[in-house]
């Protein structure tokens with residue numbers, strides 16, 4: 001088993017080791033709130049479309065664009081896991097329908113994705129991630145379309161996986177398995193932290209990883225799922241839990 005030397009401990013404690021070497025983290029609602037960023041990104045993209053594709057925006061608003069994306073997710077099952085592909089396909093079809101150029105879709109998605117990365121991490125996240133990145137390998141596993149490398153947290157992650165890279169979204173095992181492979185660790189050496197009971201906690205446990213449920217909003221755990229092993233409300237609690245896992 002690979003053991004990790006903890007570098008931020010006192011000399012006497014420096015002989016301690018953790019059985020965990022890889023920490024995978026969900027992004028939205030785990031390291032930053034996404035709701036207002038998503039809303040803002042959609043508004044910015046809509047303003048851009050008003051300039052470049054006025055026929056489309058004359059017959060659509062943010063709600064009808066959202067409704068169309070839902071339809072596309074249902075109709076195009078083969079891309080439903082990739083939210084960026086769903087957005088692009090939806091927009092391309094609507095642009096064509098309204099006699100605007102479908103080729104504007106890619107550029108419009110670029111405008112959306114740039115604003116999608118204007119996230120503000122929860123205050124407890126950056127200082128804890130900075131410390132953890134010195135000891136553990138950190139990877140982000142998101143179903144969303146933020147690009148960590150374009151966010152304030154870019155320095156802390158060793159690698160990042162998305163549905164587009166993995167070929168499947170959580171709760172499918174693909175993203176977790178690819179993270180384990182990329183880090184070169186066994187499932188029992190890894191822990192996943194996320195806010196979604198099924199996509200994060202249960203899915204990670206199903207590939208043999210440990211899982212921590214981050215419950216910032218004091219939501220009830222679904223009654224039909226087996227209870228989580230660990231519940232935390234912020235990253236300070238995560239840091240304490242990780243410290244408890246260290247064997248002296």
Ligand SMILES: [Mg+2]
Nearest residue numbers: 026028029195
């Ligand atoms: Mg989440």
